Each structure stands twice: as structure tokens, then as C-alpha cells.
Amino acid sequence: MAKLKHVLVVPFPAQGHLTPLLKLSHCIADHGVKVTVVNTESVHAQVVAANQQDEGSNRIRFVAFPDGLETDEERKDWAKLLESISRVMPGHLQEFIEKMKRQSNSNEDEKISFVIADMTAGWALEVAKRMGIERAGFWPAAVLSLALTLHIPKLIEGGVIDNDGIALKKDAIPISKKLPSYKSDDLTWSFPEDLMIQKTLFRWALAIVHHSTHSTSYLCNSFHELESSACGIIPGVLPVGPLLASTRLLHNRGSLWKEDLTCSNWLDQHPPQSVIYVAFGSTTIFSPEQFYELAHGLEQIGQPFLWVVRPEMTDGPVNKFHSAFLQRVRNHGKVVQWAPQEEVLAHPSVACFFTHCGWNSTLEGLSNGVPLLCRPYFADQHLNRSIICDVWRVGLGVDGDENGVITRHEVRTKILTVLGSDEIRSNCLRVKEMARKSVSEGGSSLKNLESFIELIKA
Numbered sequence: 054m055a056k057l058k059h060v061l062v063v064p065f066p067a068q069g070h071l072t073p074l075l076k077l078s079h080c081i082a083d084h085g086v087k088v089t090v091v092n093t094e095s096v097h098a099q100v101v102a103a104n105q106q107d108e109g110s111n112r113i114r115f116v117a118f119p120d121g122l123e124t125d126e127e128r129k130d131w132a133k134l135l136e137s138i139s140r141v142m143p144g145h146l147q148e149f150i151e152k153m154k155r156q157s158n159s160n161e162d163e164k165i166s167f168v169i170a171d172m173t174a175g176w177a178l179e180v181a182k183r184m185g186i187e188r189a190g191f192w193p194a195a196v197l198s199l200a201l202t203l204h205i206p207k208l209i210e211g212g213v214i215d216n217d218g219i220a221l222k223k224d225a226i227p228i229s230k231k232l233p234s235y236k237s238d239d240l241t242w243s244f245p246e247d248l249m250i251q252k253t254l255f256r257w258a259l260a261i262v263h264h265s266t267h268s269t270s271y272l273c274n275s276f277h278e279l280e281s282s283a284c285g286i287i288p289g290v291l292p293v294g295p296l297l298a299s300t301r302l303l304h305n306r307g308s309l310w311k312e313d314l315t316c317s318n319w320l321d322q323h324p325p326q327s328v329i330y331v332a333f334g335s336t337t338i339f340s341p342e343q344f345y346e347l348a349h350g351l352e353q354i355g356q357p358f359l360w361v362v363r364p365e366m367t368d369g370p371v372n373k374f375h376s377a378f379l380q381r382v383r384n385h386g387k388v389v390q391w392a393p394q395e396e397v398l399a400h401p402s403v404a405c406f407f408t409h410c411g412w413n414s415t416l417e418g419l420s421n422g423v424p425l426l427c428r429p430y431f432a433d434q435h436l437n438r439s440i441i442c443d444v445w446r447v448g449l450g451v452d453g454d455e456n457g458v459i460t461r462h463e464v465r466t467k468i469l470t471v472l473g474s475d476e477i478r479s480n481c482l483r484v485k486e487m488a489r490k491s492v493s494e495g496g497s498s499l500k501n502l503e504s505f506i507e508l509i510k511a
């Protein structure tokens with residue numbers, strides 16, 4: 054009997070990276086390829102605690118490696134986590150691949166024949182290359198942000214940014230005649246609130262540039278029709294998105310928090326296009342003041358809303374306010390700690406999505422034709438906001454006041470504007486249709502995925 058191919062998938066340990074790679078893993082497994090996903094022990098424990106073990110769970114095997122931090126140590130310090138991961142995980146990965154090779158003496162199917170690694174965990178590509186294993190990078194964000202990242206050496210050379218990634222002029226930044234110029238605020242490593250974080254993000258971006266040389270193909274969770282210009286300037290880019298959760302993944306999407314499964318029933322009780330869905334992803338942190346303004350804004354609209362308030366989403370206590378708020382809005386507002394977001398966005402009663410513009414959230418909104426209201430937090434989210442509002446015109450941004458706070462008035466006004474815009478809604482429906490076609494029979498992303506799977510199986 055022909056031996057099965059065995060692909061090792063290495064995500065970066067964060068929600069927005071694990072989710073799309075799990076979806077890709079299932080697509081690959083659908084084609085009879087064996088898939089093992091590598092998590093850190095910490096993420097693995099969180100996923101096991103938060104997800105039901107359903108029938109589909111066994112299709113993918115999971116292995117967990119230590120990330121080098123103590124079990125009970127905080128993992129909010131990105132600089133520390135990144136340093137630790139890139140120090141200890143390459144060794145664990147190499148050992149695991151060697152172990153699988155030894156086991157292949159008794160079971161041929163165990164040998165790792167291909168590695169797919171998140172480009173933000175590009176050390177895994179380096180290990181695969183050193184060990185002579187075929188490999189591909191995976192980019193979990195917009196192709197436009199990959200183009201910017203890979204262009205960093207030229208930006209430094211041209212005196213556009215300095216060695217710490219700081220823009221030297223306020224001007225728009227062109228990287229190719231084929232692409233719109235980037236705003237300096239849209240640099241994906243920009244974090245003016247904390248320059249230490251900015252330095253860490255920039256070092257991380259430089260590591261991506263370095264590790265990109267270890268692969269010649271980059272799978273992207275995007276589709277050609279959405280980002281044709283950016284796709285055209287990166288050799289080896291292979292858009293296979295939007296990667297969507299299939300029914301198999303419905304209750305085991307690799308969520309790091311337990312999904313509140315009462316959302317669908319609650320949405321069922323509302324008329325079509327009446328609910329404002331509000332969720333800011335897995336990492337956004339608000340000041341208590343900003344949190345209060347958002348809450349008051351939502352309350353004042355008087356329309357039904359579903360708001361995801363993660364545990365520890367504010368950097369100061371809001372408990373007292375929060376319980377009084379829940380009491381006041383109990384007839385039309387629902388607040389959950391973590392939602393089954395893709396189901397929510399696919400529900401007909403959802404009218405718009407107030408989002409932080411994380412790339413997965415953006416694609417999930419677009420794939421469901423839901424207008425977006427944008428409040429980016431960090432990393433690529435500012436760039437995503439620009440494309441959403443200025444290029445695809447499928448949403449609006451909310452802006453801060455002179456202190457950077459988005460007021461209740463701004464929240465209310467912009468939500469009402471988005472809800473009332475026929476132009477935005479019709480653009481959303483156009484993009485939704487493009488997305489659907491790209492992953493349907495004969496569509497660009499499906500064709501790319503099929504040819505990639507042929508490559509794996511060769």
C-alpha cells in the first residue's frame with residue numbers, strides 16, 4: 054500500500070495564527086494527508102480546556118512542546134515569549150522530526166515529508182531546510198502586509214525608516230508602482246504608545262524577512278481577486294483563502310476560550326440585519342475610560358448588540374460599571390466572554406461588525422458580506438483598516454478625540470452611518486460573492502490549494 058504523506062504544521066502560539074492554520078490542516082487532511090499540528094504546551098492546555106472533543110478531533114494529531122517559560126509564568130510579555138520560543142522550540146522541533154524518522158522504520162507513515170510553518174514562526178522553516186525537508190511558509194494576514202514586511206530592507210536602505218523601524222518622514226510610503234502607498238501609521242510594527250513594544254514588533258518583522266529565504270512558496274489566507282496587485286509583486290505567493298471553518302470544525306476551532314453557545318439562539322430572536330456584533334479579537338486591551346465610552350455608545354444606539362468582552366480585556370477594573378451596564382441593557386444587549394464568531398457573522402440577524410480589524414475577523418466579516426466598523430489596536434490592524442475603508446470601501450473607521458479616546462458620540466454616529474450606507478452594503482455583497490467564488494469549484498483559491506496538495510503528495 055502506498056505510504057501516507059505526513060505534514061507537520063507549525064503555527065505561532067496565538068489565536069489569530071492557530072485558527073487559520075487549523076482550517077488549512079483540515080483542508081489538507083481532507084485529501085488523505087496525515088497532519089500533525091505543533092502547539093506550545095501552554096496553548097495546547099488552553100485549547101483542550103476550551104473545546105469539546107468531538108468526532109472530528111481525531112483527524113489531526115496535536116503535539117505540544119515547551120515554550121521555555123515556566124508553566125505558571127505570564128505570557129503577556131511578547132518580547133520575552135518571542136525570545137524564549139525562538140531559543141527553545143527549534144531544538145524540540147528537530148528532536149520530534151528525528152523521532153518520527155526513527156519510528157518510520159516500523160511505520161513508514163510517521164516520517165515527516167513536508168513542513169508548513171507560520172512565517173512568524175519562521176525558525177521552523179530553517180529547521181526543515183537544514184533537515185532537507187520540503188516546506189512552505191504560511192502568512193496569516195493580508196498579502197499587502199507581507200509585501201510591506203518583505204520590503205523592510207529596502208525601506209531602511211532608502212532612508213524611509215530607521216534601524217528601529219521608525220518612519221523618518223510623515224509622507225506616504227511607496228513600495229511599488231502597482232500598490233497604493235502605505236501611510237506611516239500603517240506600518241505593521243508601529244506602536245507609538247510603547248516604543249519597547251514597537252522595537253519588539255520590528256525585530257519580529259525582521260526575523261520574518263530573514264526566514265522568508267528558507268522557503269520559496271508562501272501560502273496566504275487571502276484570495277487573488279481581493280489583493281491581485283499585492284499578489285502580483287511577491288514571487289511564490291499562493292493565496293488559498295478565505296479559509297473558513299467547515300462543519301467539522303464547528304465546535305473545535307482551536308479557540309483559546311470556551312465559546313458561548315447561547316449566541317445563536319439569542320440571534321434567532323432578532324429580525325434580519327438588526328444586531329450589531331462587537332468583538333475585538335484575542336489581544337486588544339482597553340483603558341477603563343475607553344471601555345466605558347464603547348459601552349455607553351452601544352447603549353445609546355438602542356439597537357440589539359452582541360458584545361464579546363474577554364476576561365482581562367481592560368487594563369484596570371471595570372466590574373462595578375460592567376454589572377450596572379449589563380443590568381441596564383439586559384433587554385437588548387448580550388455580552389459574552391467568547392463567541393463562536395464565524396457562526397455569529399453568518400447569522401442573518403447580524404447587521405454590522407464593530408471589529409479591531411484582525412485579519413481573520415476581517416476575512417470572516419467579508420466572507421459573510423457584513424459591513425465593518427473599524428477600531429484597530431496594533432500590528433497589521435491599522436493597515437487592514439485602511440484597505441477596508443479606502444480601497445474596498447466595505448466599512449468605516451472610528452476616530453479618537455484629542456486624547457485618542459473614541460467617544461460614545463463617535464461610536465453611535467459611525468455605527469448609524471455604516472448601518473445606513475447602501476454603498477458599503479453593496480460593496481460588501483460584491484466582495485462576499487468574490488470570496489465565495491474563489492473557494493468554489495474552479496475558483497482561484499481552490500485551484501491553488503489543489504495544486505499545493507498535489508505538490509505535498511508528489
Ligand code: UDP
Pocket residue numbers: 068069070072308332333334335336337361390391392393394395410411412413414415417
Ligand atoms: N474569535 C472567536 N470568538 C470571539 C472573538 C474572536 O472565535 O469571540 C476568533 C475569530 O473568529 C478569529 C480569531 O478569533 O478567527 C481572531 O483572529 P483575528 O486575526 O481577527 O484577531 P487577533 O485575535 O489575532 O487579534
